[in-house]
Amino acid sequence: MTDYNYETPWVRVLPLGGLGEIGKNMMVLETADDIVVIDAGVLFPEWNMPGIDIVIPDMDYLEDNADRVRALLITHGHEDHIGAVSHLIKRINIPIYAPAMAEALIHEKLRQAKLRDQVSLEVIRPGEQHYIGGFEVEWFSVCHSVPDSTGIAINTPAGVIIHTGDFKLDNDPVIGSPTDLGVLSDICQDGAFLLMADSTYAEEEGYSASDREIAENIPALIGAAPARVIVSSFASQISRIQIVADACLHYGRKLCVVGRSMINNTKVSREIGHLNIPADLMISSAEANSLPPSKVVILTTGSQGESESGLVRMARNDHKDIQIQDNDTIIMSSSTIPGNEVPVNDSINELVRMGARVITNQETRTHVPGHARKEELRALLNVTRPKYFVPVHGEYRMLKAHADLAISTGVSPENSFILTNGDILELDTDSAEVVDRIEAGHIFVDGLGIWDERGNVINERQALQQNGIVSVAFSRDVTDGSLVGKPKIVSVGFVHKEDAQGLLRETEDALRPVLEQYLKKPNEWNEIEEVVRKTVGSFLSRRTKRRPIIITTSIDV
Known part of the structure; x- marks a missing residue:
């Protein structure tokens, strides 16, 4: 240089x-x-x-x-x-x-x-x-x-x-x-x-192992399978796609690629010459369902338990095209990334419960x-x-x-x-x-929303996840601001519905005199919200040892 x-x-x-x-x-x-x-x-x-x-x-x-x-x-x-x-x-x-x-x-x-x-x-x-x-x-x-x-x-x-x-x-x-x-x-x-x-x-x-070892193991597993084979891998593992396609050619099976990212990466790789897959080897989901199971290999994503991936949807029995069958052989061609153990194990359990045999990298080396x-x-x-x-x-x-x-x-x-x-x-x-x-922290993307770690969204969602939400609504007289009737409290994800009615009625009774006294004089809305949060929060904390998110609304009548 x-x-x-x-x-x-x-x-x-x-x-x-x-x-x-x-x-x-x-x-x-x-x-x-x-x-x-x-x-x-x-x-x-x-x-x-x-x-x-x-x-x-x-x-x-x-x-x-x-x-x-x-x-x-x-x-x-x-x-x-x-x-x-x-x-x-x-x-x-x-x-x-x-x-x-x-x-x-x-x-x-x-x-x-x-x-x-x-x-x-x-x-x-x-x-x-x-x-x-x-x-x-x-x-x-x-x-x-x-x-x-x-x-x-x-x-x-x-x-x-x-x-x-x-x-x-x-x-x-x-x-x-x-x-x-x-x-x-x-x-x-x-x-x-x-x-x-x-x-x-x-x-x-x-040293890390070579992909050549996988080029021997996966075809052997496909050849030994008595019925349909489903291979789950990362969509970016292009060499894995070629290995599976070569095994299909060798054993007289057709290849069905499922999942947007897997289909897109396969398409791109064929166009730029990284994959050599004959066009007549590949079939649609409908064609795969019409062939004998022993003539089909399905390639999909989901090896990390991703909730919307092909294999996980099959495990939940809500995939629109593919349903798990008895004697399916499912090859997990990946290692579980730390943190994904629970969803991966959950998927494997459901697949086995449906009658499939699941082969992981722990049983036979299916991934390097x-x-x-x-x-x-x-x-x-x-x-x-x-x-x-x-x-x-x-x-x-x-x-x-x-x-x-x-x-x-x-x-x-x-x-x-x-x-x-x-x-x-x-x-x-x-x-x-x-x-x-x-x-240089995290920036979170949620749909069209983007915010940083200093925002309130993640903390509020974590609180919702842990303790649920309680909504407090009450009516005020439009002329003098006094309380009309009694407050109404409902909850979501806070306590069991069998316990909620009695607990929330008691909370309403505890809040009512506080509101009646506080609303006798003019107050800013943020002050009223704070009084409601403290009163309801303290009461529920004493009774349940938990503090839900509390949302307050009022209606002038």
């Missing part, structure tokens, strides 16, 4: 997401004149985020500095790296550079958001060099669980920065290219200035991860020989394990930084330190 001579040889690194968590990846690189953004991903809602669709990074910093933001650079096409692209483009319209598979997926996202014609979206190829602002950017191939995965090398005023994206070392992947350590070695001939590397499996010893383990990470560190190191893409313990590994390979402890989202790390050729911090 070109050598530059800058008068201000420093660069700042600012993670807006992806550190201390799995998802929501967004990294900012900044110089005095230019900013580039690496990835714009989503975090799927956790158990304590009721009703939330997705979580995206806080992009206020980018909008505040929009005049210096030159481009969005994409490493690969997983949702935790591209799912927030449309949200970013709505705030700042910048060029997007992405490898082929990711570009095709982003194209569809922008089309659905009615933004496609407003954005410059360019396909990049590994080895190409792009001059973006004051940066020289080169993508290089890495092996991951989606085709066209890449890392990015960026020549900055201070030196070469390597961002690996998600990767592992597999010299013979089913689809895609191996991680190109040769190119990395050439780029880092004098050592990388900064390495930012995938930490997801930094705690795990050894797309992330590097310790020995692969060690090899990367030895090839790049970074002066500074920042572990990315992982929870804190993963980042810590990766930082310890980097130090064991020769990175100075004072040059290894475990950052949190919002930290601003400033680096130059002599030193590096965290010089500032900005707000």
Whole structure:
């Protein structure tokens, strides 16, 4: 790469997401004149985020500095790296550079958001060099669980920065290219200035297994199945789709792909040449239901227990096209992501209750991860020989394990930084330190609504989830504001209906004299609400040891 001579040889690194968590990846690189953004991903809602669709990074910093933001650079096409692209483009319209598979997926996202014609979206190829602002950017191939995965090398005023994206070392992947350590070695001939590397499996010893092992196991399971086979996998596992399709050809079965994301990814992958599936192999759900079970394989999503996924809807017996049958063989081609154990186990129990045999990764290896383990990470560190190191893409313990590994390979402890989202790390050729911090929390997306962690919605929903809601209504005389009749109280999700009537009538009786006394004099509505909340809340807390959300309304008569 070109050598530059800058008068201000420093660069700042600012993670807006992806550190201390799995998802929501967004990294900012900044110089005095230019900013580039690496990835714009989503975090799927956790158990304590009721009703939330997705979580995206806080992009206020980018909008505040929009005049210096030159481009969005994409490493690969997983949702935790591209799912927030449309949200970013709505705030700042910048060029997007992405490898082929990711570009095709982003194209569809922008089309659905009615933004496609407003954005410059360019396909990049590994080895190409792009001059973006004051940066020289080169993508290089890495092996991951989606085709066209890449890392990015960026020549900055201070030196070469390597961002690996998600990767592992597999010299013979089913689809895609191996991680190109040769190119990395050439780029880092004098050592990388900064390495930012995938930490997801930094705690795990050894090497990640190859997808070639899955290419043997899944076909064997399909061949041994006496009746219909249902394979559940991530929609982005394109090599898994090819493995299943090849098994169908070998064993004389037809392939039915179910679920919007699985259908879309299959379509895109066939169009850009990553999947080789004969058209006559694929059938519709209606055709699948008309064939003998032993002639059908269904490929769907739902391996993580997602409530609206194909397999979970089948487990609930409310899928519009597919019903579970006796002797179905269901292959769960995934590992359960931490936090998803309960919905996954619930689905498996329902499927078994319906008469299916469920095969998981614990019984037979049906999945291998797309992330590097310790020995692969060690090899990367030895090839790049970074002066500074920042572990990315992982929870804190993963980042810590990766930082310890980097130090064991020769990175100075004072040059290894475990950052949190919002930290601003400033680096130059002599030193590096965290010089500032900005707000970089969760931004919640719920339908058309978007709000940050400081809002009331999540707290109120959590309270509703825990304690329910109580509604208090009463009437006031329009002339003098006095109480008319007695208050009426109802509840939802607070106490059992058999207990509610007596308890709520007693609460009405306790509130009535308080209101009668308080409404004798003029008061602001917020003061009246507060009196009702305190009176009702205290009474119910004494009786139940719980405090529901209390909503107050009044009618002037």
